[in-house]
Amino acid sequence: MKQTTGIDVHENDRKSQCAACRTARAARKTLRCTVAAILWALTVTAAPAFAGDVESIDGRSSTQPTTMAEKAGYDETFEVPRISGALYPKIHNKLQQAFPVAVDHLRNNPECRDLFAELGADGLEKLSMTLYRQSTMMLEKRFCRGGAAAFTVIRSPQVMLCKRFASLGTMQAATLIIHESLHYSGMSEWPKDPQGLEPREINNMVKKACGF
Numbered sequence: 198m199k200q201t202t203g204i205d206v207h208e209n210d211r212k213s214q215c216a217a218c219r220t221a222r223a224a225r226k227t228l229r230c231t232v233a234a235i236l237w238a239l240t241v242t243a244a245p246a247f248a249g250d251v252e253s254i255d256g257r258s259s260t261q262p263t264t265m266a267e268k269a270g271y272d273e274t275f276e277v278p279r280i281s282g283a284l285y286p287k288i289h290n291k292l293q294q295a296f297p298v299a300v301d302h303l304r305n306n307p308e309c310r311d312l313f314a315e316l317g318a319d320g321l322e323k324l325s326m327t328l329y330r331q332s333t334m335m336l337e338k339r340f341c342r343g344g345a346a347a348f349t350v351i352r353s354p355q356v357m358l359c360k361r362f363a364s365l366g367t368m369q370a371a372t373l374i375i376h377e378s379l380h381y382s383g384m385s386e387w388p389k390d391p392q393g394l395e396p397r398e399i400n401n402m403v404k405k406a407c408g409f
């Protein structure tokens with residue numbers, strides 16, 4: 198008569214635990230692959246804009262995300278930016294101030310609209326379709342170093358805002374909003390594109406063409 202021993206039970210538990218371990222390892226591997234894929238996609242362009250001329254951020258007041266995630270379509274209130282998720286209050290305020298300024302400068306400066314036309318895009322339409330998001334802590338460390346205030350994957354409508362965005366002047370922020378919209382429209386950037394302009398060169402081009 199076969200005896201059911203404690204060892205059998207132990208063996209079964211161990212097999213069960215190993216199966217659980219394998220499942221957990223597979224899940225972790227999948228997560229690592231997903232994170233790696235996201236990071237790879239975002240390295241297409243990280244725009245270190247206004248590298249030398251940003252002010253330090255007041256971290257205390259930038260730690261509480263706002264729940265005021267306003268969304269507006271092109272046909273509703275175009276001068277209100279489309280926001281996905283929560284933004285830190287100072288970033289939210291800066292975006293609300295600078296976005297209509299960017300729209301205004303784009304409307305009133307044909308050379309500014311030509312920057313988009315050369316890419317086969319309509320600048321006002323691109324601004325109306327852009328989705329602004331708060332950079333996560335992980336992405337902040339990866340892409341917001343070196344003075345970057347925002348970054349955009351080329352041809353992506355999603356612009357990630359770094360904490361540093363809050364410290365920009367309104368005109369600087371408006372310039373950056375147009376700069377990122379140019380990436381959305383397909384403009385590449387050095388060094389990812391060896392033929393592309395440097396971030397500061399794109400800023401200067403925007404300032405000149407858009408009357409900032």
Ligand SMILES: [Zn+2]
Pocket residue numbers: 242243244245246376377380386396399
């Ligand atoms: Zn850029």
